[in-house]
Amino acid sequence: MTHRSRAVGVGPLPGILAGGGLALLAIVFFFPMAWMVLSSFKTNAQIFRTPFALPTELDFGRWAEAWEVGHLGQYALNSAIVTAASVSLILVLGAGAAFAFSRYRFRGRRLLMGLFALGLLLPLQSYFIAQSQLFNQLAITDTRLALIIPYAAMGLSLAVYLLKVYLDALPDELFDAARIDGASDVRVFWNLALPLLRPGLATVAIFSALAAWNEFLLALLYIQDDSLKTIPTGLLAFSSRYVTDYSLLFSALSIVTLPMIVIYVAFNRQIVEGITAGSVK
Amino acid sequence: MKPTRAISPYLFLAPAVAVFGFAVLAPLLLTVGYSFTDWNGFGPMTFVGLDNYVRAVSDAVFRGSFLHVLIYIAATLVLEVTVGLLLAGLVSARRGGLWFRVAIFTPVMLPMVVVAVLWSFVYNADFGLINGALDAVGLEGLKRVWLGDTSTALLAVSVVSGWVFAGFYMMIFYAAFRQIPSEVLEAGRLDGAGEWALFRRVKVPMIRNALAVAVLLCVTGGFQGFDLFFVLTNGGPYGATEIPTTYLVKVVFRNGDVGYGSSMAVVLTAIVLGVGLIYLRLQRREATT
Numbered sequence: 020m021t022h023r024s025r026a027v028g029v030g031p032l033p034g035i036l037a038g039g040g041l042a043l044l045a046i047v048f049f050f051p052m053a054w055m056v057l058s059s060f061k062t063n064a065q066i067f068r069t070p071f072a073l074p075t076e077l078d079f080g081r082w083a084e085a086w087e088v089g090h091l092g093q094y095a096l097n098s099a100i101v102t103a104a105s106v107s108l109i110l111v112l113g114a115g116a117a118f119a120f121s122r123y124r125f126r127g128r129r130l131l132m133g134l135f136a137l138g139l140l141l142p143l144q145s146y147f148i149a150q151s152q153l154f155n156q157l158a159i160t161d162t163r164l165a166l167i168i169p170y171a172a173m174g175l176s177l178a179v180y181l182l183k184v185y186l187d188a189l190p191d192e193l194f195d196a197a198r199i200d201g202a203s204d205v206r207v208f209w210n211l212a213l214p215l216l217r218p219g220l221a222t223v224a225i226f227s228a229l230a231a232w233n234e235f236l237l238a239l240l241y242i243q244d245d246s247l248k249t250i251p252t253g254l255l256a257f258s259s260r261y262v263t264d265y266s267l268l269f270s271a272l273s274i275v276t277l278p279m280i281v282i283y284v285a286f287n288r289q290i291v292e293g294i295t296a297g298s299v300k
Numbered sequence: 301m302k303p304t305r306a307i308s309p310y311l312f313l314a315p316a317v318a319v320f321g322f323a324v325l326a327p328l329l330l331t332v333g334y335s336f337t338d339w340n341g342f343g344p345m346t347f348v349g350l351d352n353y354v355r356a357v358s359d360a361v362f363r364g365s366f367l368h369v370l371i372y373i374a375a376t377l378v379l380e381v382t383v384g385l386l387l388a389g390l391v392s393a394r395r396g397g398l399w400f401r402v403a404i405f406t407p408v409m410l411p412m413v414v415v416a417v418l419w420s421f422v423y424n425a426d427f428g429l430i431n432g433a434l435d436a437v438g439l440e441g442l443k444r445v446w447l448g449d450t451s452t453a454l455l456a457v458s459v460v461s462g463w464v465f466a467g468f469y470m471m472i473f474y475a476a477f478r479q480i481p482s483e484v485l486e487a488g489r490l491d492g493a494g495e496w497a498l499f500r501r502v503k504v505p506m507i508r509n510a511l512a513v514a515v516l517l518c519v520t521g522g523f524q525g526f527d528l529f530f531v532l533t534n535g536g537p538y539g540a541t542e543i544p545t546t547y548l549v550k551v552v553f554r555n556g557d558v559g560y561g562s563s564m565a566v567v568l569t570a571i572v573l574g575v576g577l578i579y580l581r582l583q584r585r586e587a588t589t
Binding site for chain 1: 304325
């Protein structure tokens with residue numbers, strides 16, 4: 020850094036340096052993904068001989084093949100079902116619980132709030148051994164429920180906590196007025212609280228959906244049936260079936276990655292807010 | 301607000317408590333119970349008192365797994381939190397475009413399995429990016445089988461973790477930086493402070509809370525890391541990357557030693573909760589002083 024730039028504060032040189040630094044970093048971070056997509060258009064021989072060369076043609080043939088032989092459509096469908104079901108459960112049950120904690124005073128409130136707060140810190144390892152035993156005995160293992168139930172349960176702690184923060188910020192008068200108008204508890208919840216909670220629900224939906232879409236450990240332990248596997252475990256099974264067909268694997272990875280980039284570009288503000296709120300609040 | 305019927309609050313809570321109790325709380329208590337038994341998951345269950353815990357303490361693999369995870373956590377504190385902080389400083393000093401944030405944040409959204417499979421190719425000894433880059437700049441001597449070498453495997457996994465989460469922490473810090481009142485920064489600039497001095501003396505101290513949260517997340521999350529390790533090395537080579545979570549899964553789901561595995565799960569849980577509670581205590585003290 021030059022003397023001149025120090026004196027001026029945001030001088031032109033540090034600006035250029037920072038800009039150049041940013042560009043360089045972006046390239047370093049992006050390179051593995053770019054390499055992945057480029058390699059998917061090459062043959063295995065080309066990948067080995069010239070790993071850095073650009074592909075000679077943009078042939079999506081291997082993508083189609085990966086989609087077919089890799090059952091990627093089936094895995095994506097399974098992920099979508101499990102994600103949609105667990106997120107819906109989290110939103111409905113979480114909003115109900117947050118409403119009770121925020122608007123009512125009742126016996127056992129502190130204890131129950133403490134239990135959900137504990138869930139914020141508990142590692143998965145604290146309960147998954149007995150959970151798998153339980154699911155085995157109830158014959159839930161190897162059904163979609165084996166993922167939907169734990170994903171919903173794991174997401175509830177944070178959902179209850181965040182939604183309660185949103186509800187606590189609403190003025191009491193709003194609820195008292197509705198009560199004077201003779202609205203029942205259910206009506207106050209459904210017609211007043213839920214619509215006001217919409218931004219909070221959107222945030223909760225985003226981080227719950229990403230967590231469910233990407234969850235790996237439970238999916239690995241509970242689902243053996245290939246037709247029920249979600250994207251993470253399905254992709255792992257796929258990669259061990261075609262260990263050395265690199266161009267096919269690069270194609271499969273690209274197929275899974277590109278939609279996420281599109282989703283991020285489209286909703287980046289909400290996603291960043293959802294993910295960071297999910298951890299910081 | 302008073303409920304119209306006294307039972308209403310409980311009815312609103314019942315479904316959430318039922319799901320949470322069934323899938324988390326009951327299994328949590330059962331796991332603690334299992335930890336005092338010798339059990340393979342289906343045969344007879346024998347009560348053995350603290351035997352499993354005694355065994356865990358003297359189990360060299362288990363102790364080694366904690367050493368590995370501590371090294372991993374130390375590495376990720378640098379590669380994720382520190383790098384994330386520097387990135388946030390860069391982005392906030394000069395607003396980065398959307399593509400910069402896309403490049404750095406996309407890995408956070410990807411399933412870890414995708415990341416792991418991709419990086420197993422990046423590290424590939426024959427056509428991987430790392431060895432290829434070393435070849436290109438004439439440093440063939442540094443080429444390694446990165447994930448197959450006991451001296452580099454743990455660090456190699458940590459680098460992947462950094463690639464994923466640096467963007468995540470960058471976003472946390474970036475949001476915190478934006479909370480700083482612009483007058484404070486303007487005052488600093490008028491005093492002739494450069495961007496680096498401003499970053500170190502003003503911006504970073506002012507986001508102490510966000511930093512504390514990030515360190516907590518990085519440490520507690522580090523103890524629970526599993527996906528990357530499982531796919532990239534699954535404990536190997538020769539146990540060099542065995543961490544408590546991967547060892548636990550082997551003991552319970554491969555060896556069928558449910559009792560012993562449960563005691564390790566309880567130890568891991570106690571550590572994570574302990575770190576979390578110490579953090580809360582510190583936060584509270586800071587709030588009162």
